[in-house]
Amino acid sequence: MNNSKNQRDSDIQKKIDHEIRMRDGACKLLAACSQKDQTLEAAKSLQTCSTRIMAYMSELQRMKEAQVMQKVTRRSSDAGPMEDRLPCKGKVAISDLRIPLMWKDTEYFKNKGELHRCAVFCLLQLGGEIFDTDMVIVDRTLTDICFDNTIVFNEASPGFELRVELYSCCSEDDYSAGSTPRKLASKLSSSLGRSAGKKLRAAMEPGPCSPVSNGGAGPLLLPVPSVPGPKYHLLAHTSLSLLHVQDSFRTHDLTISGNEECSYWLPLYGSMCCRLAAQPHCMTQQMMNGCLKVKQLGGDPQSWKKVYAVVKGTSLFCYHQQEDVEANVEPAFTIAVNKETRIRASEKDPHSKVQNICISNQYGGEEVTHSLTTDSREDTHRWMEAFWQHFYDMSQWKQCCDDVMKIEMPSPRKPAPVTPKQGSLYHEMVIESSNDLSTTVSDILARRMQELELRSHLGTSPTWMSVFEENSPKSTVRPRPCTSRLSGHSPCIPHRPPRSPLSPHRCPQLSLLSSDASLTSDSDSHCSTSPCFHRHGWPEPSSNFPLGSSSPCRLRPRTLSLDAKLSTLRGRVYGGGGTLQCPCQPPPSSLLTPFPISSCSPRSQRSTQTTLSCSSSTSSNSSSNSEGSHSLESSEGAPFSRPSPARRSLRNLKARLDPRNWLQSQV
Amino acid sequence: MSKYIPGQPLTAVVERIEIQKLRQGDNLILGFSIGGGIDQDPGQNPFTNDKTDKGIYVTRISENGPADVAGLREGDKIMQVNGWDMTMVTHDKARKTLTKKNQDVVRLLVTRRSLEEAVKQSMGKKQ
Numbered sequence: 129m130n131n132s133k134n135q136r137d138s139d140i141q142k143k144i145d146h147e148i149r150m151r152d153g154a155c156k157l158l159a160a161c162s163q164k165d166q167t168l169e170a171a172k173s174l175q176t177c178s179t180r181i182m183a184y185m186s187e188l189q190r191m192k193e194a195q196v197m198q199k200v201t202r203r204s205s206d207a208g209p210m211e212d213r214l215p216c217k218g219k220v221a222i223s224d225l226r227i228p229l230m231w232k233d234t235e236y237f238k239n240k241g242e243l244h245r246c247a248v249f250c251l252l253q254l255g256g257e258i259f260d261t262d263m264v265i266v267d268r269t270l271t272d273i274c275f276d277n278t279i280v281f282n283e284a285s286p287g288f289e290l291r292v293e294l295y296s297c298c299s300e301d302d303y304s305a306g307s308t309p310r311k312l313a314s315k316l317s318s319s320l321g322r323s324a325g326k327k328l329r330a331a332m333e334p335g336p337c338s339p340v341s342n343g344g345a346g347p348l349l350l351p352v353p354s355v356p357g358p359k360y361h362l363l364a365h366t367s368l369s370l371l372h373v374q375d376s377f378r379t380h381d382l383t384i385s386g387n388e389e390c391s392y393w394l395p396l397y398g399s400m401c402c403r404l405a406a407q408p409h410c411m412t413q414q415m416m417n418g419c420l421k422v423k424q425l426g427g428d429p430q431s432w433k434k435v436y437a438v439v440k441g442t443s444l445f446c447y448h449q450q451e452d453v454e455a456n457v458e459p460a461f462t463i464a465v466n467k468e469t470r471i472r473a474s475e476k477d478p479h480s481k482v483q484n485i486c487i488s489n490q491y492g493g494e495e496v497t498h499s500l501t502t503d504s505r506e507d508t509h510r511w512m513e514a515f516w517q518h519f520y521d522m523s524q525w526k527q528c529c530d531d532v533m534k535i536e537m538p539s540p541r542k543p544a545p546v547t548p549k550q551g552s553l554y555h556e557m558v559i560e561s562s563n564d565l566s567t568t569v570s571d572i573l574a575r576r577m578q579e580l581e582l583r584s585h586l587g588t589s590p591t592w593m594s595v596f597e598e599n600s601p602k603s604t605v606r607p608r609p610c611t612s613r614l615s616g617h618s619p620c621i622p623h624r625p626p627r628s629p630l631s632p633h634r635c636p637q638l639s640l641l642s643s644d645a646s647l648t649s650d651s652d653s654h655c656s657t658s659p660c661f662h663r664h665g666w667p668e669p670s671s672n673f674p675l676g677s678s679s680p681c682r683l684r685p686r687t688l689s690l691d692a693k694l695s696t697l698r699g700r701v702y703g704g705g706g707t708l709q710c711p712c713q714p715p716p717s718s719l720l721t722p723f724p725i726s727s728c729s730p731r732s733q734r735s736t737q738t739t740l741s742c743s744s745s746t747s748s749n750s751s752s753n754s755e756g757s758h759s760l761e762s763s764e765g766a767p768f769s770r771p772s773p774a775r776r777s778l779r780n781l782k783a784r785l786d787p788r789n790w791l792q793s794q795v
Numbered sequence: 796m797s798k799y800i801p802g803q804p805l806t807a808v809v810e811r812i813e814i815q816k817l818r819q820g821d822n823l824i825l826g827f828s829i830g831g832g833i834d835q836d837p838g839q840n841p842f843t844n845d846k847t848d849k850g851i852y853v854t855r856i857s858e859n860g861p862a863d864v865a866g867l868r869e870g871d872k873i874m875q876v877n878g879w880d881m882t883m884v885t886h887d888k889a890r891k892t893l894t895k896k897n898q899d900v901v902r903l904l905v906t907r908r909s910l911e912e913a914v915k916q917s918m919g920k921k922q
Contacts, residue, residue: 375811377875402878534813536899789835794827
């Protein structure tokens with residue numbers, strides 16, 4: 129008895145030591161790193177480690193107290209501890225956590241003013257296990273905070289309490305040292321204005337709004353190191369228990385701490401949606417097995433069948449032989465053992481010395497009873513004990529025992545692609561000593577073009593690309609940030625002719641931009657204002673490109689509305705003839721027809737996808753757009769010949785905009 | 796399917812369908828196509844009698860694909876995906892919710908006419 133206690137003690141001690149080492153590492157990392165993302169991650173690890181340490185400490189204390197108490201009771205009474213029936217443990221998994229936010233509509237839609245950002249993560253605690261989710265940066269362009277992790281707790285008892293805590297930390301851009309180049313950053317930091325300085329100080333301190341959560345338990349026995357850097361504060365919490373477990377998604381209420389004055393505040397809607405599933409061990413593991421003789425009541429008294437029986441879940445599986453269980457052979461028959469089953473020991477059979485066990489079930493309207501018998505009285509007693517335990521477990525785990533709930537083990541995935549930071553072209557420009565502004569700008573544009581191509585492979589180029597292609601003097605290139613929405617990418621080789629699988633035309637495709645980035649009037653104005661190129665010989669567009677590029681005039685009329693463009697589109701693409709075909713009856717050349725998987729080259733596959741990306745008005749979504757659209761129609765092989773990319777993208781653009789359509793998408 | 800009145804609670808008999816996505820190279824596919832959405836024209840939906848229903852419908856199932864195996868059928872109306880509502884979403888939002896890259900499983904709540912009828916029939920029998 130004492131040995132096991134000592135073992136547990138040393139286990140916990142080892143865990144505490146491990147966590148202390150992790151915490152020291154996190155402190156060092158925090159002190160050393162300069163990037164904002166890294167500091168936030170390190171601070172999150174620090175918070176997690178501290179919480180874990182405190183939980184282990186409090187458990188250690190509890191165990192010591194229990195030991196002391198037991199010694200006391202032992203002295204006072206000689207009776208041994210009563211063995212109360214304990215329910216079996218189980219696995220509890222929480223996944224798809226989603227916390228909706230409630231921004232004021234003026235903030236959300238107009239997207240004005242400085243972007244207030246917070247870094248958030250969740251700490252989940254059940255018993256002695258504490259896990260954290262990944263960190264998510266939240267700003268007012270998000271409607272919900274989503275955590276994609278699945279967290280599985282392995283040894284949970286039915287009376288568990290799963291505590292979910294949402295921590296957040298303000299992450300203002302104004303004075304972040306990460307994104308701006310060093311020289312600039314040092315100049316800024318040494319000359320902070322009053323309001324910026326106030327904000328900085330507020331973020332560094334815990335703030336007057338709420339105390340830092342300490343996990344709720346005993347006194348702090350170790351000094352918490354005070355480290356400069358971002359600190360997370362508890363924003364909301366809730367407790368989930370067995371009655372919240374269900375095989376589907378449910379919404380739970382959150383208790384919010386903090387108020388609007390705090391720097392880490394986020395307007396939470398007040399609820400949390402998640403899937404909480406539980407798999408008690410009685411449903412997934414064999415609770416009892418052994419050899420039995422079974423007979424159905426009312427049958428031939430001599431028809432005892434010898435079987436190898438296993439109690440698992442809501443049934444008693446009877447196999448012909450023990451090897452069948454491992455071989456996954458179907459059992460000979462199955463007797464239900466669920467909440468409606470009645471089990472009792474029958475009167476002694478006159479022929480044998482052992483009591484029989486009778487299992488009665490209601491199948492349909494009839495009652496069917498099976499009799500079990502074993503070889504010895506001890507065996508019978510063991511089986512009865514197993515059945516009682518099983519019933520007790522099912523009564524404790526309640527709704528979890530109706531059916532086995534599925535829990536996916538979080539699979540090791542590739543790390544999520546780094547989402548490019550939101551920002552305009554100007555944030556990313558590093559103005560070095562180069563005097564020639566135009567070459568710098570054109571370099572950057574060429575870089576942008578490269579990553580645009582790398583991502584879309586449409587083989588079409590935005591308007592300004594034509595500047596490079598024709599090798600015309602770049603004196604008055606005025607690049608509009610059409611591509612400001614596609615931010616953050618790898619440098620490239622300039623002067624790359626766009627690739628196209630079918631037609632080598634190089635005419636600028638404004639529709640590419642509009643379909644990739646946004647369909648709002650923003651892009652419209654970009655398209656119409658981008659063109660102040662001093663060019664001669666605008667490349668002859670093939671018949672599909674309508675947006676005014678065929679006009680020889682240099683200055684595009686700024687008032688060309690989207691409607692007018694569409695009508696030109698329609699006229700050109702369809703020869704003024706038929707109406708746009710509804711994809712409900714997809715003609716073979718329609719891209720929206722799903723096709724079985726083929727080994728088409730990735731280029732032609734992906735060339736259709738960007739055209740169906742969603743129209744969004746914020747740039748932070750555009751990268752996820754193209755991510756999402758990569759999965760679209762990926763299995764679409766295309767043995768048919770495709771229309772040229774431009775016509776197709778325009779047609780799709782038109783199809784998307786036309787409210788008289790009923791689009792279909794393959795997923 | 797009963798007509799939906801905006802602002803009123805909606806009841807429907809639903810079936811829970813769990814689809815394991817199939818990995819093909821870099822992509823995860825489900826093996827079906829959807830149509831509909833609040834930004835689409837509901838009059839062209841061939842799967843519903845109520846021509847004002849702007850919900851998301853399953854328009855095609857790839858044979859032996861993940862959706863087929865899971866029990867999804869053509870003409871099903873998708874009510875929820877992983878807890879996200881699908882009765883009042885744009886077409887693209889529905890597509891994006893289904894094709895989230897880091898999810899291997901989608902749990903749908905779908906409804907179809909045959910379910911409602913089955914329930915009615917079984918209720919009729921009891922009487």
